[in-house]
Amino acid sequence: MRILFFGRGVISTQYAWAFEQAGHTVEFYVRKGRKETFGSRIELEMWDARKGKKLIQENWNVKLHEEMLPNYDLIFVSVNTEQLPKAVQFLSTAAGNTPILIFNNIWQDLKSSIAPLSMNNVVFGFPGAGGGIADNRLRGGFLKMVFLEKPRAGTEHINNKVKELFESAHFKISWIKDMQSWLWNHFAMNAAMETEVLKRGSFPAILNHSDSFVNVGKHMREMNPVLKARGAKSDMILLLLTKIPPALLGTLFNMVIYAKGSLPRLFVEYNNSKAGFAVSELVREAKKLGIPLPRLTVALENTEQHKAI
Structure with a gap:
């Protein structure tokens, strides 16, 4: 699967690493000027708890883009809550029909939080991860469990795609009936x-x-x-x-x-x-x-x- 991560934040980076390890192609969309600032590598010091508790320490090569390229199977969005409105506004014109996973904390009602995106093209979830990035060094980790909303009418195909993605990387899904x-x-x-x-x-x-x-x-x-x-x-x-x-x-x-x-x-x-x-x-x-x-x-x-x- 070819996955685009919106931003190179702490949550996006950790799951992107895990998905790449599982054989998927992962790339990042970043704002103008960030590609040069971030560079092509990030230092990882993070705990992987999918199978026991393993410390990952490596300089990881990442592919960053400052334009929204076509032909992705999924767009993965995990940003600071206050950044979500601008992110969905941008994606409403740039993402086309690519399915989107909103992996985020949200205080608005779900439909308003992603307007003008279509609810039929979006699945909501939440990470089991944390940490921070400073001076291009990520310190954090992720648990085995992730949280996904149970399929709504019209989103079954996206839910199944997201389910297969996480399970291919050995994550366990906790299905949430009332995601709101x-x-x-x-x-x-x-x-x-x-x-x-x-x-x-x-x-x-x-x-x-x-x-x-x-x-x-x-x-x-x-x-x-x-x-x-x-x-x-x-x-x-x-x-x-x-x-x-x-x-x-x-x-x-x-x-x-x-x-x-x-x-x-x-x-x-x-x-x-x-x-x-x-x-x-x-x-x-x-x-x-x-x-x-x-x-x-x-x-x-x-x-x-x-x-x-």
Whole structure:
């Protein structure tokens, strides 16, 4: 399969490497000027957890394009959430009929989030990966599990193509029945994490404070009325973060999910992205609904996002 990755971000790069290892042709579309900036190689230091836990260390040759070329079997899109509107606008004229996998966090309703693309040409999914890129060096990793929406009427052929792609690279698929609610809940979870990041200064910093994940549970409870007002259905993410007492939740996160040496902890340690967008989107929505979010609002004060609301 010939796959075009939209952007050379941390998620795109890791899955592109895995797909190339499985025998697929992978290429990247990047903005004007980025081809020279990025160069033809990227240093990889990432954990591959598909079969055990293996550290990959290599300088990987990549093929970058600053034009959208034809004849791809799939376009893979995984960008920062705030970048998605511009990406889909560009793809609506440049992608033609090529099927698209949106592998992204999303707060809008799914149809609006990809307009003017057709829902019949798009499948939604979510990675089991993380990390960051700095000075052309990627540090991160990926798990065996990825998340894909169950086929909608009209998307069965794309779902099958995406399924075969991931399975050919030995990933395991978790099929999500209600992708809309799942993404809303996951976006809120990101906002809860980002609220702590805004307070502590960086993603790695939250790991050094034992009460960070206690607060994540409290932030999530504060946002629950917004999710309910939106019509989001409860899933394991929402139930975990809103039903378990915050103190117990903090212990669970610190001692199990983000235990020292675990891959999720490493993903956070390597995450050098800028926090705040998810928080601002939740606060903006809450204002429209007349729902107070004092914890998030305080954390957002004196940020660029707060000034824009």
